[in-house]
Amino acid sequence: MRNLFxxxxxxxxxxxxxxxxxxxxxxxxxxxxxxGPFTGGSSPxxxxxxxxxxxxxxxxxxxxxxxxxxxxxxxxxxEAKNERGVQIAQELVNKEKVVADLGFINTGVSxxxxxxxxxxxxxxxxxxxxxxxxxxxxxxxxxxxxxxxxTSANDTIQSAMIVEEAIVKRKFTKVxxxxxxxxxxxxxxxxxxxxxxxxxxxxVAVEKFNIKDTxxxxxxxxxxxxxxxxxxxxxxxxxxxxxxxxxxxxGWKVPMVGSWTLSMGNFIDNAGAxxxxxxxxxxxxxxxNTPKRKAFIDAYLKAYxxxxxxxxxxxxxxxxxxSVYLLAAAINQAGSTDGAKIRAALENLNKKVxxxxxxxxxxxxHDNHEAIAPNVPVIGEVKGGHVVxxxxxxxxxxxxxx
Amino acid sequence: MDILLQLLLSGIALGMIxxxxxxxxxxxFATSGTLNFGxxxxxxxxxxxxxxxxxxxxGGPYVNYWLMxxxxxxxxxxxxxxxxxxxxxxxxxxxSEFGWIMSTIALGIIxxxxxxxxxxxxxxxxxxxxxxxxxxxxxxxxxxMELLVVGGAILMMVLVELFNRxxxxxxxxxxxxxxxxxxxxxGINTGLVITFSYALSSMSAAFxxxxxxxITLTGASMGAVLGLKAFAVAIIGGLTSGMGVIVGxxxxxxxxxxxxxxxxxxYKDVPGLVLLLLVLAIKPSGLFGKxxxxxx
Numbered sequence: 001m002r003n004l005f006x007x008x009x010x011x012x013x014x015x016x017x018x019x020x021x022x023x024x025x026x027x028x029x030x031x032x033x034x035x036g037p038f039t040g041g042s043s044p045x046x047x048x049x050x051x052x053x054x055x056x057x058x059x060x061x062x063x064x065x066x067x068x069x070x071x072x073x074x075x076x077x078x079e080a081k082n083e084r085g086v087q088i089a090q091e092l093v094n095k096e097k098v099v100a101d102l103g104f105i106n107t108g109v110s111x112x113x114x115x116x117x118x119x120x121x122x123x124x125x126x127x128x129x130x131x132x133x134x135x136x137x138x139x140x141x142x143x144x145x146x147x148x149x150x151t152s153a154n155d156t157i158q159s160a161m162i163v164e165e166a167i168v169k170r171k172f173t174k175v176x177x178x179x180x181x182x183x184x185x186x187x188x189x190x191x192x193x194x195x196x197x198x199x200x201x202x203x204v205a206v207e208k209f210n211i212k213d214t215x216x217x218x219x220x221x222x223x224x225x226x227x228x229x230x231x232x233x234x235x236x237x238x239x240x241x242x243x244x245x246x247x248x249x250x251g252w253k254v255p256m257v258g259s260w261t262l263s264m265g266n267f268i269d270n271a272g273a274x275x276x277x278x279x280x281x282x283x284x285x286x287x288x289n290t291p292k293r294k295a296f297i298d299a300y301l302k303a304y305x306x307x308x309x310x311x312x313x314x315x316x317x318x319x320x321x322x323s324v325y326l327l328a329a330a331i332n333q334a335g336s337t338d339g340a341k342i343r344a345a346l347e348n349l350n351k352k353v354x355x356x357x358x359x360x361x362x363x364x365x366h367d368n369h370e371a372i373a374p375n376v377p378v379i380g381e382v383k384g385g386h387v388v389x390x391x392x393x394x395x396x397x398x399x400x401x402x
Numbered sequence: 403m404d405i406l407l408q409l410l411l412s413g414i415a416l417g418m419i420x421x422x423x424x425x426x427x428x429x430x431f432a433t434s435g436t437l438n439f440g441x442x443x444x445x446x447x448x449x450x451x452x453x454x455x456x457x458x459x460x461g462g463p464y465v466n467y468w469l470m471x472x473x474x475x476x477x478x479x480x481x482x483x484x485x486x487x488x489x490x491x492x493x494x495x496x497x498s499e500f501g502w503i504m505s506t507i508a509l510g511i512i513x514x515x516x517x518x519x520x521x522x523x524x525x526x527x528x529x530x531x532x533x534x535x536x537x538x539x540x541x542x543x544x545x546x547m548e549l550l551v552v553g554g555a556i557l558m559m560v561l562v563e564l565f566n567r568x569x570x571x572x573x574x575x576x577x578x579x580x581x582x583x584x585x586x587x588x589g590i591n592t593g594l595v596i597t598f599s600y601a602l603s604s605m606s607a608a609f610x611x612x613x614x615x616x617i618t619l620t621g622a623s624m625g626a627v628l629g630l631k632a633f634a635v636a637i638i639g640g641l642t643s644g645m646g647v648i649v650g651x652x653x654x655x656x657x658x659x660x661x662x663x664x665x666x667x668x669y670k671d672v673p674g675l676v677l678l679l680l681v682l683a684i685k686p687s688g689l690f691g692k693x694x695x696x697x698x
Binding site: 039040041043044181207208209210212213214215217218219221222225237238241242245248249250251266269270272 | 405408409412415416419518522523524525526527534536538543544545614617618619621623624626627628658659660661662663667668670671
């Protein structure tokens with residue numbers, strides 16, 4: 001075979017190649033998984049979360065990225081289906097080799113998919129899933145380190161807040177629970193019953209219904225006959241709307257207080273005037289009461305222009321936005337994209353992260369992977385088709401720090 | 403007493419919703435011995451088309467609710483013709499026993515996926531043409547829209563009965579229903595009659611869609627549960643009896659609301675389905691159905 005190059009050319013070429021590959025490595029993007037339901041009934045939450053994450057990633061990239069490298073989001077639609085979530089987790093871990101995953105709206109999808117990240121030692125930040133078990137799947141001593149973190153308020157916190165609002169603040173003694181028959185609804189109902197028991201109250205009626213049920217007459221009549229003064233809910237938007245509309249039909253109007261899903265656009269739109277006054281725990285309300293929040297809301301509305309100037313799910317958007325900054329801070333502190341190092345950095349974040357939901361000062365420890373403590377969320381109320389602060393003092397002291 | 407009355411009224415309203423949809427199963431079964439398993443999706447298409455015309459989701463409203471209804475009926479009829487032409491006719495031609503089952507289910511899924519892409523997958527509010535304040539009847543509350551559902555369902559069935567009994571075209575339908583081969587020999591274009599029955603079936607589903615949309619939620623997946631419940635109603639009442647679907651619908655609707663209240667809301671679907679099993683075990687042709695003797 002004839003030599004194509006003179007002898008002196010080979011080392012030169014090698015050096016050039018090495019230099020080229022080094023410079024390529026420097027600009028290599030950091031791949032971060034972003035998974036959630038972008039279609040289907042949970043999509044208002046999934047899309048808001050995705051858009052919040054995109055917004056933060058764009059801002060970070062414009063400011064020079066993380067460790068001098070840009071963030072690249074690998075987005076996948078899990079359709080709120082457990083089996084899709086599992087496929088996506090394997091793809092993101094094995095094929096895309098992401099350094100972390102932001103995501104999960106549905107508790108069921110979280111519980112089914114997280115195993116793959118845990119095994120690969122890749123940190124996961126749950127941006128919306130609220131099931132109490134989500135961060136407790138891989139605890140010591142069985143697992144030395146837990147890679148599952150959360151930026152949302154879990155069901156234990158939410159049910160305690162719902163009960164406090166109903167029993168302590170508004171002094172009702174007879175409550176009815178209406179929950180849907182999914183995992184979300186039934187696990188939430190258990191949490192609600194526990195929270196009620198701790199206040200020495202037993203619900204006068206506990207009723208359930210299926211997704212897509214169109215008639216709530218019997219559930220509501222049972223609650224009414226049992227003398228309920230207030231209805232506590234654990235369900236999602238469309239069926240919550242049927243409950244509110246069913247109450248209007250029966251001419252029986254009692255307050256509704258329930259999990260944070262009462263802030264979903266598809267509840268407010270489908271229930272119309274009947275949604276007025278419903279209250280729920282919220283980590284974030286679309287109200288520009290701090291400069292940080294104002295900047296976030298303005299940027300979101302400008303970038304995505306949602307209908308009626310309303311973020312479809314403000315809570316999901318804010319938690320998604322904050323999760324990127326938390327992760328970026330951890331990667332910077334770790335000085336590497338190694339999963340174990342990022343986890344260790346998340347568990348001991350030295351830099352305070354000023355987020356939209358709250359100011360995160362050491363949000364996680366080795367044994368506590370919940371960024372949101374019971375004092376962080378506030379109670380929101382539906383008013384004129386928007387979710388607003390139920391209590392003025394919360395609006396005036398906007399940032400609750402863990 | 404008020405409670406029972408309220409449960410009965412809500413049950414009747416719910417039952418009539420099922421009956422209107424179940425009616426669609428009947429009309430095709432009578433003429434061709436086949437069913438459109440995409441009935442729930444035909445209902446959804448009717449509701450979504452109605453919302454596009456009289457709501458604001460596609461840049462409308464273009465027409466008001468009452469003018470929209472005839473347009474939706476036309477769209478429904480056209481959809482029925484498409485289903486018959488693509489899904490059912492080849493199966494009847496080849497005398498396939500099961501081909502039409504798969505093809506009507508497949509078409510239903512295609513329609514649903516198309517709707518998801520056209521209108522998204524979220525549930526949308528359908529503006530009510532009538533006041534949403536409930537009416538008080540002997541201490542129980544009823545929505546004006548629920549009365550419209552009951553009235554609309556009865557009106558539709560009366561119109562179809564009149565058509566069958568009083569017009570020459572209706573008689574052709576009845577003749578095809580009682581004996582397709584003999585009707586064909588008498589010069590009736592039975593193929594056309596079957597096409598017509600599919601048009602009528604999807605038309606009634608589309609009509610049911612726009613009737614119930616203001617009280618249920620409107621979305622691409624709204625037809626699935628309703629289509630299934632209506633199928634149970636058609637089996638309970640009998641696939642050959644117009645009276646049967648009304649009685650079957652009322653039975654199922656009232657069973658659901660009363661069980662929900664008196665036993666448990668977790669079991670409210672059970673009595674209706676137990677009734678279905680009983681009917682299938684004791685009188686498989688349905689409460690009001692005529693026994694069909696299958697000649698082989």
